[in-house]
Amino acid sequence: MSSRKQVKGEYIETDTGNKVSRKANLIGTQHIMLGGKTVIMADAMVRGDLTRTASAAGSSGGAPQSNTSIFIGRYCFLSRGCCLRPPGRIYKGAFTYMPLRIGDHVFVGENSVVQAATIGSHVHIAANAVVGEFAIVKDYVRILEGTVIPANMVIPSFSVVGGQPGRVIGEVPEGGHDQFEMRDMYKTVGNNIPPPASPGHLAV
Amino acid sequence: MASFAPYTYIQCPCFDLSNQTRQSDGSPSSTSQSQSDDDDEERAFDPRSPRSNYSLYPLEYLLYCVDCHQIRCPRCVSEELVTIYCPSCLFEVGSSSVKTEGNRCTRSCFQCPICVGPLAVQSLESAPEASLLSADNAAASGPTGPWALTCSYCTWSSTEVGIKFDKPQGIFAQLSKLRNDSNTGVDVSLISGDISPTKRDIGFPEPDSTKTRFSALRTFYQSQLASSSTGSSMAGSMGDYGFGSPAALTRIMSIYSGSTSKPKNKASVMREADVPSEGFRTSNLDESQAISKLRAGGYDGTVTMEQAASQVEEGAHFADELWPVASLLRTKRAKRCPACRHILSKPEAKVSNTRWRIRLVAGNHIPSVTIKPLPTPGVPTPSALAPLKPAQYLLTFKNPMFDSIKVTLATPFTTPGRFASKVTVLCPQFTVGANSDDYDLNEVLKAEDRDQRDRRREDDGSHQVEAGKVFERGRNWVSIVVEVIPASLQIQPTPSILQKDGEPEADLAPLREDEDVLEIPMFVRLEWESEPSQDQVGVAPSGKEKDAKERRELAYWSVLGIGRISRE
Numbered sequence: 001m002s003s004r005k006q007v008k009g010e011y012i013e014t015d016t017g018n019k020v021s022r023k024a025n026l027i028g029t030q031h032i033m034l035g036g037k038t039v040i041m042a043d044a045m046v047r048g049d050l051t052r053t054a055s056a057a058g059s060s061g062g063a064p065q066s067n068t069s070i071f072i073g074r075y076c077f078l079s080r081g082c083c084l085r086p087p088g089r090i091y092k093g094a095f096t097y098m099p100l101r102i103g104d105h106v107f108v109g110e111n112s113v114v115q116a117a118t119i120g121s122h123v124h125i126a127a128n129a130v131v132g133e134f135a136i137v138k139d140y141v142r143i144l145e146g147t148v149i150p151a152n153m154v155i156p157s158f159s160v161v162g163g164q165p166g167r168v169i170g171e172v173p174e175g176g177h178d179q180f181e182m183r184d185m186y187k188t189v190g191n192n193i194p195p196p197a198s199p200g201h202l203a204v
Numbered sequence: 205m206a207s208f209a210p211y212t213y214i215q216c217p218c219f220d221l222s223n224q225t226r227q228s229d230g231s232p233s234s235t236s237q238s239q240s241d242d243d244d245e246e247r248a249f250d251p252r253s254p255r256s257n258y259s260l261y262p263l264e265y266l267l268y269c270v271d272c273h274q275i276r277c278p279r280c281v282s283e284e285l286v287t288i289y290c291p292s293c294l295f296e297v298g299s300s301s302v303k304t305e306g307n308r309c310t311r312s313c314f315q316c317p318i319c320v321g322p323l324a325v326q327s328l329e330s331a332p333e334a335s336l337l338s339a340d341n342a343a344a345s346g347p348t349g350p351w352a353l354t355c356s357y358c359t360w361s362s363t364e365v366g367i368k369f370d371k372p373q374g375i376f377a378q379l380s381k382l383r384n385d386s387n388t389g390v391d392v393s394l395i396s397g398d399i400s401p402t403k404r405d406i407g408f409p410e411p412d413s414t415k416t417r418f419s420a421l422r423t424f425y426q427s428q429l430a431s432s433s434t435g436s437s438m439a440g441s442m443g444d445y446g447f448g449s450p451a452a453l454t455r456i457m458s459i460y461s462g463s464t465s466k467p468k469n470k471a472s473v474m475r476e477a478d479v480p481s482e483g484f485r486t487s488n489l490d491e492s493q494a495i496s497k498l499r500a501g502g503y504d505g506t507v508t509m510e511q512a513a514s515q516v517e518e519g520a521h522f523a524d525e526l527w528p529v530a531s532l533l534r535t536k537r538a539k540r541c542p543a544c545r546h547i548l549s550k551p552e553a554k555v556s557n558t559r560w561r562i563r564l565v566a567g568n569h570i571p572s573v574t575i576k577p578l579p580t581p582g583v584p585t586p587s588a589l590a591p592l593k594p595a596q597y598l599l600t601f602k603n604p605m606f607d608s609i610k611v612t613l614a615t616p617f618t619t620p621g622r623f624a625s626k627v628t629v630l631c632p633q634f635t636v637g638a639n640s641d642d643y644d645l646n647e648v649l650k651a652e653d654r655d656q657r658d659r660r661r662e663d664d665g666s667h668q669v670e671a672g673k674v675f676e677r678g679r680n681w682v683s684i685v686v687e688v689i690p691a692s693l694q695i696q697p698t699p700s701i702l703q704k705d706g707e708p709e710a711d712l713a714p715l716r717e718d719e720d721v722l723e724i725p726m727f728v729r730l731e732w733e734s735e736p737s738q739d740q741v742g743v744a745p746s747g748k749e750k751d752a753k754e755r756r757e758l759a760y761w762s763v764l765g766i767g768r769i770s771r772e
Contacts, residue, residue, distance in 0.1 A: 132356065132357075133356075138294075138556075138558075139558045140558055148357075150321035150322060150355070150356050150357035151324075151356040151357070152322055152324050152356055153292075153321065153322045154291070154292050154293070154294065154322070155291075156289070156291045156294060156534060156555075157558045158558070159291075165319050165320060165321040165357040165358075167320050168291065168534075173264050173265040173278070174264075174267060174539075174549045174560070174563050174565050175263060175264035175265060175266060175267070175565035175566060175567045176264035176265075177563075178567070179264065
């Protein structure tokens with residue numbers, strides 16, 4: 001997160017290809033893991049400071065365990081105003097946060113709040129959605145705009161989820177898998193954005 | 205006005221064109237004035253006809269059979285179950301256990317009967333105990349019983365309908381036991397005499413476990429049949445058919461012997477079930493309980509249609525009769541071509557595996573079409589189409605195949621429907637270059653370089669919107685210009701002078717839903733030369749014929765949703 005290639009420019013670009021906006025709110029950066037080539041837009045909030053508290057004091061004690069609270073894979077895209085927040089609950093009598101894991105090629109739309117336990121790979125979360133605490137979202141899932149996924153819900157692969165509360169309302173068709181691909185979107189953001197890609201590259 | 209995203213829908217050939225007839229709503233535009241070799245008697249496809257809803261699909265929903273060389277849609281493929289699993293616990297369920305246990309998860313996966321959110325097992329006494337435990341010994345023992353199912357979304361709890369569990373595992377079994385207990389309890393009360401009023405007092409929902417009643421009825425009628433067939437061997441009742449081979453035999457014998465009067469004479473009247481133990485239940489005509497409950501609970505105490513429909517057992521009228529709903533199982537399915545039975549898509553059998561063994565999607569065989577307004581420098585693109593003002597749109601065809609394709613487009617001169625907009629495809633015939641192998645990175649980089657160089661050069665020369673010329677061209681994509689003159693959405697009768705005799709009365713109804721969307725039906729014909737398919741190579745690898753390329757052709761209707769016409 002620290003190596004800066006350029007001083008100017010809206011984005012901090014790291015060696016592993018992450019592009020993090022200077023206006024993004026990353027709290028507790030030492031607890032946030034980025035897999036690389038991840039884009040974090042301005043005003044996105046990532047709460048790395050909400051780390052696990054109870055288990056360290058309870059069981060092992062001295063063993064220095066990694067206290068990462070948010071894992072983000074490769075080619076993820078956090079839009080403006082979204083919020084990633086590790087889920088918390090009472091565990092063995094004390095309140096603790098649990099890590100939030102996000103796979104590869106995950107898009108989080110504007111003003112969406114994600115408090116899931118796990119988000120798989122190739123997941124599209126549209127704008128203004130809420131993914132409740134300890135929800136488990138598997139791979140190739142499309143969460144429509146404004147969906148509220150209740151806490152503890154499990155969403156199987158290839159689901160289209162919508163509604164309040166969220167429910168599976170359809171299946172991702174066989175031909176729709178490529179739409180989750182985020183590589184092209186990654187290229188559109190950065191300090192030296194190349195001239196817009198050929199129109200053929202735009203999503204259908 | 206809501207934002208409008210341009211779309212392209214493609215028509216599956218399973219939709220029979222010959223059956224399609226235009227509604228006589230007075231549009232003079234249905235004859236196809238296509239530039240290509242479109243048959244004249246073949247009428248232009250109307251995207252607004254009610255039938256079209258069932259044949260138009262976005263490209264990603266379509267599959268492609270490589271043997272028939274044809275597009276296949278979700279409606280015409282045949283499906284086969286690969287795996288049955290619970291969408292909540294993601295456990296695989298065998299097909300045999302589905303037959304015996306039903307199509308719902310038998311673990312602890314339940315949905316809230318109020319809001320369909322997932323239910324979690326929670327201890328009813330967790331809160332005070334947990335704080336005590338944390339003080340001295342956290343890990344000693346977890347929260348203890350009684351347990352209840354609670355919804356984290358609407359905070360519904362199964363205690364509201366009086367359901368508590370002794371242990372947090374095997375909720376399904378406990379719940380069905382509770383349900384049966386309530387039923388047998390009521391059954392006893394039913395048998396003991398006093399029937400309906402006590403039922404509601406118990407506080408359990410309508411005490412008819414459909415299963416137990418059905419089994420009681422079945423045993424009763426089976427015994428009836430058995431006794432009737434033994435008593436009078438030729439019962440004329442319909443229920444006799446297929447039951448007990450001697451009876452069936454005698455029936456057949458009587459048919460062939462020709463004496464039809466014989467079975468009629470011996471027809472015995474079968475007794476119907478009339479005791480609760482036989483599955484008989486009097487309908488509850490005394491509704492005073494329900495009425496008083498409705499008065500007390502009001503509208504909030506009743507169930508919605510949706511809630512009642514999601515219940516496993518029917519008959520719930522009040523919110524306190526709603527039971528947790530076990531989650532319905534879900535499947536992974538393979539798809540086959542309806543014509544040649546070849547597999548079009550087949551997922552891996554394991555629930556957790558998201559890969560596909562076979563996936564023949566149409567997106568790999570037919571070009572994708574993207575639509576965007578042609579940018580004019582200095583003028584912001586309006587959100588809606590101005591009526592009667594020419595607007596230009598860029599259609600970009602991207603070729604997914606490794607062979608270059610020749611594309612021929614045809615559209616009717618005006619769009620079908622009440623508001624006939626004029627459409628002109630400036631370049632209806634062009635070739636799209638082949639898609640190269642994306643795995644060779646250098647190749648891709650070079651190609652992109654070339655793309656950009658090409659574009660720069662073209663930029664200098666500035667694109668011309670010119671008839672018969674491609675607007676922009678890349679390695680495997682081509683952009684062409686379509687000019688539309690949107691119709692005015694004014695609904696006014698044609699002056700009587702202009703009206704012709706034979707013409708039907710014009711439709712003067714107000715604007716219907718989405719009638720302001722400008723949709724262009726477009727006939728797309730693809731021609732390409734490809735390597736002979738692999739099985740043919742295996743059969744005949746002889747000499748020079750190997751180099752011979754196979755000529756292929758594919759044609760289909762598609763619909764381009766360009767935008768909304770503004771109402772002025």
